[in-house]
Amino acid sequence: MLDVCLLGTSGMMPLPRRALTALMTRFNGSSLLIDCGEGTQVSIREQGWSMHDIDLICITHNHGDHVSGLPGLLLSMGNAERIEPLRIVGPKGTKRVVESLLVIAPGLPFDIHIQELNGKCETIEANGYEIEAFRVQHTVPCYGYSQRIRRMGRFDVEKAKRNEVPMALWSRLQKGETLEWEGRRYTADMVLGQPRKGLKVTYCTDTRPIPEIADYARGADLFICEGMYGEPEMASKAREKKHMTFTEAATLAKMAGVPEMWLTHYSPSLIRPDLYIEESRKIFAGIKLGKDRKTVELNFDGEE
Amino acid sequence: MLDVCLLGTSGMMPLPRRALTALMTRFNGSSLLIDCGEGTQVSIREQGWSMHDIDLICITHNHGDHVSGLPGLLLSMGNAERIEPLRIVGPKGTKRVVESLLVIAPGLPFDIHIQELNGKCETIEANGYEIEAFRVQHTVPCYGYSQRIRRMGRFDVEKAKRNEVPMALWSRLQKGETLEWEGRRYTADMVLGQPRKGLKVTYCTDTRPIPEIADYARGADLFICEGMYGEPEMASKAREKKHMTFTEAATLAKMAGVPEMWLTHYSPSLIRPDLYIEESRKIFAGIKLGKDRKTVELNFDGEE
Numbered sequence: 001m002l003d004v005c006l007l008g009t010s011g012m013m014p015l016p017r018r019a020l021t022a023l024m025t026r027f028n029g030s031s032l033l034i035d036c037g038e039g040t041q042v043s044i045r046e047q048g049w050s051m052h053d054i055d056l057i058c059i060t061h062n063h064g065d066h067v068s069g070l071p072g073l074l075l076s077m078g079n080a081e082r083i084e085p086l087r088i089v090g091p092k093g094t095k096r097v098v099e100s101l102l103v104i105a106p107g108l109p110f111d112i113h114i115q116e117l118n119g120k121c122e123t124i125e126a127n128g129y130e131i132e133a134f135r136v137q138h139t140v141p142c143y144g145y146s147q148r149i150r151r152m153g154r155f156d157v158e159k160a161k162r163n164e165v166p167m168a169l170w171s172r173l174q175k176g177e178t179l180e181w182e183g184r185r186y187t188a189d190m191v192l193g194q195p196r197k198g199l200k201v202t203y204c205t206d207t208r209p210i211p212e213i214a215d216y217a218r219g220a221d222l223f224i225c226e227g228m229y230g231e232p233e234m235a236s237k238a239r240e241k242k243h244m245t246f247t248e249a250a251t252l253a254k255m256a257g258v259p260e261m262w263l264t265h266y267s268p269s270l271i272r273p274d275l276y277i278e279e280s281r282k283i284f285a286g287i288k289l290g291k292d293r294k295t296v297e298l299n300f301d302g303e304e
Numbered sequence: 305m306l307d308v309c310l311l312g313t314s315g316m317m318p319l320p321r322r323a324l325t326a327l328m329t330r331f332n333g334s335s336l337l338i339d340c341g342e343g344t345q346v347s348i349r350e351q352g353w354s355m356h357d358i359d360l361i362c363i364t365h366n367h368g369d370h371v372s373g374l375p376g377l378l379l380s381m382g383n384a385e386r387i388e389p390l391r392i393v394g395p396k397g398t399k400r401v402v403e404s405l406l407v408i409a410p411g412l413p414f415d416i417h418i419q420e421l422n423g424k425c426e427t428i429e430a431n432g433y434e435i436e437a438f439r440v441q442h443t444v445p446c447y448g449y450s451q452r453i454r455r456m457g458r459f460d461v462e463k464a465k466r467n468e469v470p471m472a473l474w475s476r477l478q479k480g481e482t483l484e485w486e487g488r489r490y491t492a493d494m495v496l497g498q499p500r501k502g503l504k505v506t507y508c509t510d511t512r513p514i515p516e517i518a519d520y521a522r523g524a525d526l527f528i529c530e531g532m533y534g535e536p537e538m539a540s541k542a543r544e545k546k547h548m549t550f551t552e553a554a555t556l557a558k559m560a561g562v563p564e565m566w567l568t569h570y571s572p573s574l575i576r577p578d579l580y581i582e583e584s585r586k587i588f589a590g591i592k593l594g595k596d597r598k599t600v601e602l603n604f605d606g607e608e
Contacts, residue, residue: 013380014343016350038342038376039318046320064408068376072342075368076317096407103404104368 002027002149002199002298004222007043009290011205011228011243011265012065019043019292020065021265023203023224026053027149030127033073034058034145034203040069041076047293052080056126058133059090060205061142062097070098071105078108085111089124089133091141092116117143121216134216136207138242144204146216151300152176153193160191199298202258205265208239209248214255221298223256224290225249227263230276234267246273250280250287264290306331306453306503306602308526311347313594315509315532315547315569316369323347323596324369325569327507327528330357331453334431337377338362338449338507344373345380351597356384360430362437363394364509365446366401374402375409382412389415393428393437395445396420421447425520438520440511442546448508450520455604456480457497464495503602506562509569512543513552518559525602527560528594529553531567534580538571550577554584554591568594 003026008019020037024044031053033040044051051073060066077086088098095114102108115124117133124131132146155174160167165186169179173191180186202217205226217223228243229235238245244252246263253261261284266273273289280287288294307330312323324341328348335357337344348355355377364370381390392402399418406412419428421437428435436450459478464471469490473483477495484490506521509530521527532547533539542549548556550567557565565588570577577593584591592598 013376013383014346016346038373039346042318042320042343062408064375064379067408068372069342071368072317072372079317100404100407103401104366104371 001300001303002201003295004201004298005047005049005293005295006224006262006264006290007040007047008037008292009264009266010065011226011267013268014039014065015268017292018266020069021205021226022066022069023201024049024054025129025147025201028128029053030055030129032056032058032126032129032131032147035060035066035205036069036073037065038068038072041073043293047295050080051077052082054086055084056087056089056124056129056131058131058143058145059088059094060144061091061138061140062093063140063206066206067097067101071101074102074105074108074112078105078110082110085113087126088112088114089117089131090114091143092118093141132216134204134212136204136213137210138206138208142206144202144207144213144216146200146202146220149199151196151198152188153195155191156193159193163190165190197301199300201298202256206243208242209244209252211255214252217252217256217258220256220258221260222296223253223258223261224264225252225261226265227273227280228265228267228270230266230270230273232279243267246276246280246287247283250283253284253287258286260286260288262288262290262294305604305607306505307599308505308602309351309353309597309599310528310566310568310594311344311351312341312596313568313570314369314572315530316572318343318369319572321596322570324373325509325530326370326373328353328358329433329451329505332432333357334359334433336360336362336430336433336435336451339364339370339509340373340377341369342372342376345377347597351599354384355381356386358390359388360391360393360428360433360435362435362447362449363392363398364448365395365442365444366397367444367510370510371401371405375405378406378409378412378416382409382414386414389417391417391419391430393419393421393435395447396422397445436520438508438516440508440517441514442510442512446510448506448511448517448520450504450506450524453503455500455502456492457499459495460497463497467494469494501605503604505602506560510547512546513548513556515559518556521556521560521562524560524562525564526600527557527562527565528568529556529565530569531577531584532569532571532574534570534574534577536583547571550580550584550591551587554587557588557591562590564590564592566592566594566598
């Protein structure tokens with residue numbers, strides 16, 4: 001089970017009742033945060049989730065509205081007595097930005113490991129999350145992120161017997177361990193069937209709708225995407241500012257063949273996103289307006 | 305008329321419905337802000353006031369909960385097309401902190417002039433505000449601020465005549481100007497009576513209740529003061545962390561002889577400040593619980 005919470009839906013600046021865009025997910029006791037604008041920590045509290053267990057923060061890019069909440073969040077994580085190291089991943093420049101912001105968060109009780117992305121697409125493993133960072137097209141280096149939870153195959157008794165796996169090892173192998181036993185090496189695939197469909201969430205914001213994004217989002221159970229502007233007359237501004245409109249986002253979702261898209265990162269000028277959703281629904285029926293703390297629990301097929 | 309708004313009342317970290325402690329005042333088209341934690345700009349919007357006209361930001365000290373909202377606020381002021389220079393005043397170290405935070409607010413359309421305080425007490429003049437910064441006692445250099453709006457005397461026709469001031473100059477002198485006319489110099493005091501009682505607001509937080517604070521608050525119409533802890537059993541923690549309790553704040557108010565005190569900067573552990581106000585009211589009857597966006601319009605005597 002993957003818990004997904006869109007912590008905020010505002011772009012550029014936080015507004016009353018519209019926090020800056022950020023995404024938090026929880027899986028197997030480990031939380032992941034994408035972006036951390038001013039107020040992200042308040043939205044986490046409002047949602048009743050814990051900051052303590054955030055093991056990885058992915059930064060899309062280093063504009064203020066995506067990182068201004070970092071020092072406050074880190075201070076609060078310190079106050080929550082986190083001591084385990086924290087990883088931060090982001091584009092080139094992230095190290096300089098985070099270290100500058102830490103001027104107001106000295107003496108944290110945990111280490112911070114910062115990894116800068118350079119490639120067109122990089123993969124990061126963290127506590128069961130497999131994260132694919134893919135470069136998008138904004139005014140500064142910017143990445144989208146797909147997170148994938150892999151699901152192993154079912155336990156296959158016949159296969160285990162065929163591979164002459166001692167029964168004493170079955171349950172540990174089923175959990176994915178690799179074991180040595182009486183001079184022989186046993187791997188999980190000796191007792192498991194084909195990997196089953198896992199879970200995938202793709203998140204991207206602050207970008208033009210380049211077709212590569214649809215490729216990276218393919219197979220996602222949920223695609224969360226910026227919808228900076230709803231009004232058709234804002235299309236040229238979206239091009240100029242390297243953002244996208246609702247209909248451009250809908251077109252990406254259609255290309256990606258995903259079942260559902262949530263829009264987020266609304267311009268402060270977009271007071272009523274609901275007035276513009278119908279038009280994009282004609283392009284992609286599964287499009288929904290994100291709203292602060294919109295939450296979903298994604299389950300593996302057949303899982304309750 | 306001086307508009308006063310306590311933008312938030314939280315200490316240490318922002319909470320849902322309890323923003324970090326900050327104060328904003330408006331006088332004669334110019335706004336002043338004391339402290340700017342994460343979320344301060346949202347509270348300003350919630351109050352319906354404008355960020356554009358903030359001409360001076362006074363920082364009590366450089367702990368995260370008092371400055372973490374600065375880069376976001378400055379970005380929003382830039383987006384609001386402010387171009388006039390902004391002054392920031394704070395203790396030693398403020399320049400380094402603000403400049404580090406500006407890593408995420410590059411290219412602002414206005415200049416920032418930072419003034420660091422060193423003395424025990426320093427006076428700053430800004431657009432009709434006379435600000436007295438006074439050093440308090442925290443774990444790092446920290447200042448309280450009194451802001452005073454002076455009020456000139458009434459126009460005195462007899463005095464103007466006695467001083468042989470040409471009638472053509474009366475109205476400009478009444479506004480406080482100094483003029484040259486036919487070889488003679490005319491000053492406002494030649495047409496005005498004794499200065500009348502002005503307005504004064506004192507703000508201090510993150511300090512032990514040293515008696516000097518009462519001296520600086522004397523004559524204030526409103527004294528806004530930290531009340532980090534309400535519970536009597538927290539008195540030793542307050543001493544240790546260099547904060548104060550409700551009753552310590554009340555004692556300062558009594559010593560200062562002010563008519564009214566608002567408490568603020570509540571510890572996140574203090575869920576129900578209202579449970580502890582009665583005890584401090586026995587010491588000082590004019591004590592009130594600050595709450596987010598508690599507002600008052602202070603008027604000169606006899607002014608509507």
